[in-house]
Amino acid sequence: MKKCLAGLILIFSFVTNIRGQNSNICLLKVTPVFGSTNLTLGKQYFFHNQKDSVAFEMVKYYISGIQLLLNSEIVWKDTSGFYLLDAENEKSYSIPLKIPENLIFNEINFLSGIDSTTNVSGAFGGDLDPTNGMYWTWQNGYINGKFEGKSNLCKSMDSSFELHLGGYQFPYNALQSVQLKLTSKKIIEVHLELEHFINNIDIAEKHHIMSPSNEAVLMSKAFSNSFKIAQ
Amino acid sequence: MKRKYTLIFLLLQVIVSAFIAIEKPSFYIPQNWPKPVYNFKRNPINTDVVTLGRVLFYDPLLSKDNSISCASCHSNYNAFTHVDHKLSHGIGDSIGTRNSPALMNLAWSSTFMWDGAINHLDMQALAPITHPGEMGExxxxxxxxxxxxxxxxxxxxxxxxxxxxxxxRTLKALSQFMLTLISANSKYDSVMNKQALFTEQENNGYRLFKKSCASCHQEPLFTSYAFKNNGLSVDPDLNDYGRMRITKLSKDSLKFKVPTLRNLTYSFPYMHDGRFKKLSEVMNHYVSGVQKSKTLSSELAEPIHLNDNEKVDIIAFLLTLSDKQFVFNPQFAFPKEILLKAAND
Known part of the structure; x- marks a missing residue:
């Protein structure tokens, strides 16, 4: 009898848990796009009236500190932490947010990178594990975003660019905040508009950024300004 | 009778187990030392993790061609540095640009490397493992x-x-082993704990040391962990400007981390580029070799006056910082019982 009761309680709590989770999930989906199409790594994209082209070989970046707001007031904060979004793994684009049922909000904020406290707190696992290749080893700190590929615009020897954007210390703190007004609340669909990013950096001259610097900060601003609500 | 033998056997077993437990390396804070800066809450010491860290530390598998381990440049017999080598070595006989630092008392340090490039002990190992001129992996x-x-x-x-x-986990295990590398059993420590006495010469050296050297090499760790320009000329081949490479600030030009003076006997050559082989050369530098520059440490703005006898007395005192127990501690040595056994399996 006792065993039966325990079994029933277990099944009940399992069902409640499942139902609870389903009803409280809001999906944040952040997709890298070029123009009107989702990004495909290695594909050549033409722009500037077909005069210029770019092909990305790597688009990999962190977002963290997700918050939902209602009329500029924070109504929910993500406690799970840090997400590594990688164009090689489409599954990484979707971030389930466990929010209270019936939460009303009309804005989302997040950071495009990793905060300074985490940067000085030693080794972490999961998306922050240094084996993910997003940690500078010769001088410490997370790389907030890696963008690599080729473009005819680059004045490098093989037209390549490698933009490793990061830095957590003054005066080269590259961490940026993103604020977006929302229309839908079931699924928050955000695009990382890479054409906007390329058009707002000096990729012709600054094609290789591998350490914290003023250029890295400027590019990080262009990167964070390239997040837009999907239309 | 049989019961009696069983009791004696059990008693012996308890004593042996207790002895083994005591012998296992673990972290402790020596008497009268400050609080460590390492955050143990995120990586609590566990003897099995320490053992894993020790095996990783001595395993060349961590390098690209499986030829070099952490211990290759940080040998226990040399206070965990590479004795008699000016600059660090790497895979394929490559040579680095700096002298490998001696590893000890790392829980009290908040930055690592000569220029403080590394902000946490957990992340320190990443630098040599991935550097193409070191382990290259x-x-x-x-x-x-x-x-x-x-x-x-x-x-x-x-x-x-x-x-x-x-x-x-790999990085935290390496940290745990390195955290146990505590050197606090030198003659100096015995004197401070009132278990030994300095000779007259050592005592005079200690007095002079406190007057001329201790503002940067602060007791009991014998470093302030600050970055200082100690008046060395720039090596034209290395062109190393120290901490400025990290901060990109001209005020940090030619500044390097003040190293500990513990275990100097075992850790020559000295300075960030290993330019001095002998302690007498170091003394001569501070007395008559300091190069003036904008960022020169204020402690060296006025010349240090020491005659030859006084220099020798300071060296006699510095030699009391040698810690044989630390250097020859089998708990810190190559874990042959694990790595050799694995190689033979």
């Missing part, structure tokens, strides 16, 4: 090699209760 590949090995899944399971091998 990608950290992702290190984790893959550990996963494929016969040895490590078991060691990780013993240490962390499951055999998941991650970068975080």
């Amino acid at each position: 990608s950290f992702t590949n290190v984790a893959e090699k550990l996963k494929k090995s016969k040895l490590y899944p078991t060691l990780f399971k013993t240490a962390f209760q499951d055999s998941i091998i991650s970068g975080e």
